[in-house]
Amino acid sequence: MGELKQGWRVFFTGVGGQGTLLATRVLGEAAVLADVQVVVSEIHGMAQRGGVVESAVLLGALRSPTIADGEADILMGFEPLETIRALRKCSERSLVISSTSPIVPFTVASGRARYPEVADMMGTVARRVARLIAFDARALARHAGAELAINTVLLGTLMRHGNLPFGRDVVERAIRLRTKGSVLDVNLKAFELGYEVE
Amino acid sequence: MHELLTDEAGSKRLLLGNEAIVRGALEAGVAFATTYPGTPSSEIGDTFYRISQETDLYFEYSVNEKVALETAAAAAVSGVRTMCSMKHVGLNVAADALVSLAYVGVKGGMVVVSADDPSLHSSQNEQDNRYYARLSGMPLLEPADAQEAYAMTRFAFELSEAYRIPVLLRTTTRVNHSRGAVELGALQARIPRGVFEKDPFNLVLVPMVGRKLHLELLKKMEKLQGEANISPFNKRSGAGTWGVMTSGVSANYVLDAAQELGLGDQIQILKLGMTYPFPDALMGDFLEGVDRVLVVEELEPFLEERLKVVAQERRLGVEIAGKGLLPRAFEFDPAQVRAAMARFFHLEYQPPRVEGGPELPPRPPNLCAGCPHRATYYAVKQAIGDQALFPTDIGCYTLGLLPPLQIADFVICMGSSVSSAGGFSKVQDRPVVAFIGDSTFFHSGITGLINAVQNRHNFTLVILDNGTTAMTGHQPHPGVELTSKGWQAPRVSLEAVVRGCGVERVVTVQPLQVKKTIERVKEVVTDDRDRGVKVIISKAPCPLFERRLTGKEQKVVFQVCEDCDMCRRCLNELGCPAFRYWEDTASGGSITIDEMLCSGCAVCSQICHAVKAKKKGGVLTTDVPRGVT
CATH class of the missing domain: 3.40.50.970 (Thiamin diphosphate (ThDP)-binding fold, Pyr/PP domains)
Known part of the structure; x- marks a missing residue:
């Protein structure tokens, strides 16, 4: 007794301005297109002033809008320090997809704290979860044409490795519905680059 | 056209809880909306604002919540369907109007949205505004998700108009700021003009009028209790002699946990959506069928205490628990509710193993660069x-x-x-x-x-x-x-x-x-x-x-020049997030300004000789920076 219900609990974390909320929204819209039950929950407010932004996407027969500590199937980290901060959400069964390019918090920038070594942080994460896919998503986004497309890069990687109940084509459709013009091209490129990450 | 104005009845759309509320209101023919913004309610007003730009819906950002409610009350008393939204503490500001408006009542449907914030994600307290329904004598609806937020809003307008009383729709952050699939219904035409019929002995709340209206309100509440007892939003499901009573967002955790704990045929769940007037008869019948009940609700024991009253009135010895097993502070999560249910029903349960992590530099929110x-x-x-x-x-x-x-x-x-x-x-x-x-x-x-x-x-x-x-x-x-x-x-x-x-x-x-x-x-x-x-x-x-x-382009950014003597005043006294300290034990470290973050406000250059302007993306300049003349 006490087995977690089948479903996909995907926890997103990042820094204000990185577009985590747009990523969760696109994923949620893809789920609706694929007729998969979905709940997306976001925290707005103070978090947007350069603070941590967390959101969650729950797919499958789940009704709960939040993910308890230790119960995320997948953790999407948009920034390495925030990935390790959210590690409490993971278990030894979790998949973690994380960008490795740091955004230093104000406490570090002002010399009141030290930013941990990225390699050390990723090492800790790798030891604690089933699988870690860590790469410089910001560089890939830049390569696609805009640093802001980091969210789409990471969505691409999620669609490759997340084993979600719908395919990349549905997410691409959701991206097309959300974005237009040259921004769309950048996003589709970013998605492709993220998808290619092994 | 705004996304929420396309008809497409029967289609499914991923909506934020706040958007679902607006859609429900539009389908109910809302024609007048007021608000004072506050997290987690703000998107309701912002969405109404955009819709008002392309339709005859009247919307205003009022000066405060009391003004918003009083303005809306006049429209509703004139027969116009009205919504007034605010965050939970905003309802304190509006409370003077709210409590007396319940006496006077309305003619057009009026829904007051109170967006509560358990866990204080962006608020000064986490008060439980369900008590306002009880204090003022207003029907109360507590949606669990976006679909219910939509459906209950539509229903709230009908209920309000049928009983000529404002209805309180009480949400929490995890409903306002959750997205879920919502099945749309048909939009309804708005009637933006009202008719005010003079009726001072029912509308001018002097003591003699108040005395009469209070008695009428109590009668209304009695009838509304009948509605609560048969409301389709109050659902009893499952079988067995164990019971859980729940409402609002907590219901999701209960329904997930019942499956995860394999309680299918052992447990009855009473999921309440219309929670005030208390559905006493429904609660009592539920109690008759079970041996023990766990009440799962965030914040205060609003329903739990009522259930105990009902048990006493029916002389039932059913064991009722709630706040002893679940906390009174902060929002729930799935594991917390699962653990409480397992403990109450004596089930074996292994909570998730949570490991602590290393100590990390905090990332508090900060005033923006250039603020x-x-x-x-x-x-x-x-x-x-x-x-x-x-x-x-x-x-x-x-x-x-x-x-x-x-x-x-x-x-x-x-x-x-x-x-x-x-x-x-x-x-x-x-x-x-x-x-x-x-x-x-x-x-x-x-x-x-x-x-x-x-x-x-x-x-x-x-x-x-x-x-x-x-x-x-x-x-x-x-x-x-x-x-x-x-x-x-x-x-x-x-x-x-x-x-x-x-x-x-x-x-x-x-x-x-x-x-x-x-x-x-x-x-x-x-x-x-x-x-x-x-x-x-x-x-x-x-x-x-x-x-x-204005789309104004920023022409200059600032940079720290070589004559910086590392006095650190910029870091220690100003604290602009564009500044960055680089540690280096040999040289004593250095300070730079992130060109991407710098807004060109020039404040730092006025307090430090080593900060100089340069053209954005270019070399040093003597241009006068933006904002300083």
Whole structure:
């Protein structure tokens, strides 16, 4: 007794301005297109002033809008320090997809704290979860044409490795519905680059 | 056309809880909507605003929640379908109107949305506003998700109009800010004009009218209790002798946990959506069929205590638990509810293993680069140091609390800066300098200021005028000058209001001019001959807002030059997030400015000789930076 219900609990974390909320929204819209039950929950407010932004996407027969500590199937980290901060959400069964390019918090920038070594942080994460896919998503986004497309890069990687109940084509459709013009091209490129990450 | 205005009945759409509420209201024919923005309710008003730009729906950002509710009440009494939305603490501001409006009732359907914030994600407290339904005598609906937020809003309008009473739709952050699939229904035509029928002996709430209306309200509540007992939003499911009663967002956790714990045929769940008037008969029948009941609800034991009353009235010895097993503070998560159910029903259960992590540098929110509030705070600190007492208020500028500025000593609610400053000045000797934002001043600072003038309080009030309601997403207020149509004269001049309140010494400063601002602040605050209330209006637009509306391109950024002597004053006194300290034990470290973050406000260059302007993306320049003339 006490087995977690089948479903996909995907926890997103990042820094204000990185577009985590747009990523969760696109994923949620893809789920609706694929007729998969979905709940997306976001925290707005103070978090947007350069603070941590967390959101969650729950797919499958789940009704709960939040993910308890230790119960995320997948953790999407948009920034390495925030990935390790959210590690409490993971278990030894979790998949973690994380960008490795740091955004230093104000406490570090002002010399009141030290930013941990990225390699050390990723090492800790790798030891604690089933699988870690860590790469410089910001560089890939830049390569696609805009640093802001980091969210789409990471969505691409999620669609490759997340084993979600719908395919990349549905997410691409959701991206097309959300974005237009040259921004769309950048996003589709970013998605492709993220998808290619092994 | 706005996404929520496309008809597409029967289609499924991923909607934010707040959007689902708006869609439900539109399908119910809402024609009049008011709000004062506040997280987690803001998107309701913002969505209505956009819809009002392309339809005949009337929408306003009111000056505060009380005004919003009273304005909406007039429309509803005239037969117009009306929605008034606010955050939970906003309902405290509106409570005077709310409680008496329940007596008078409405003619057009009226739904009041109270967006509560368990866990205080962005609020000063986590009060449980379900008690307002009980206090005032209003039907209460508690949606669990976006689909229910939509459906209950539609239903709330029907219920309100049928019983001629305003209905309280009480949501929580995890409903307002969750997205879920919503199956749309058909839109309904709005009737934006009302008819007011004079009826003073039912609408003018003097004691003799109030006495009569209170009795009528009690009769209405009795009938509404019948509605609650048969409401399709109050669902009983499952079988067996164990029971769980739940409502709102908690119901999701209960339904998931019942499956995860394999309780399918052992448990009955009473999921309540219309929770007030309490569905006593339904609760009683539920109790008759079970041996023990766990009540799962966030925050206060609102339903639990009622269930115990019902059990007593029916003389039932059913074991009822709730707050002993689940906390009274903060929102729930799935594991917490699962563990409580396992414990109450004596099931074996292994909670998830949670490992602690290493200690990490915190990432607190911060005033943006180029925020004029930082410049004002810096100037006040330079002018008078830490000796003064700094009552503050609610908005972005509350972040002045954090290091390195640390210039906030007291805040309890919107407007408290002004009134508490007066109180402090009467009981202690330190100088008092209070801070309030422009939108908050219009919201609830004016009465405090008048009071201070009348009672000869002695303090300086700094109005941080950034020309918008920045914290909640740049909503307008009466004093705005920058609009989507460009710069305009304000409808209400802040300075004229301050003078009109009787303040004689009013000084306006441009905080991005650092030296001048420090001088003026020192002059005003330390002038002992001039006791009483003095006001400094510190006026500079929110740079995010200005950039978004004017599309103005930033020409310069700042950089730290070689003659930096590492005094660290920029880091320790200003704390702009564009600055970055680089550790290096050999050289003693260095400081740089991130060109991507720098907004070109020029404040740092006025306090440090080593900071110089350069063209954005270019080389050093002597151009006069933006914001400084």
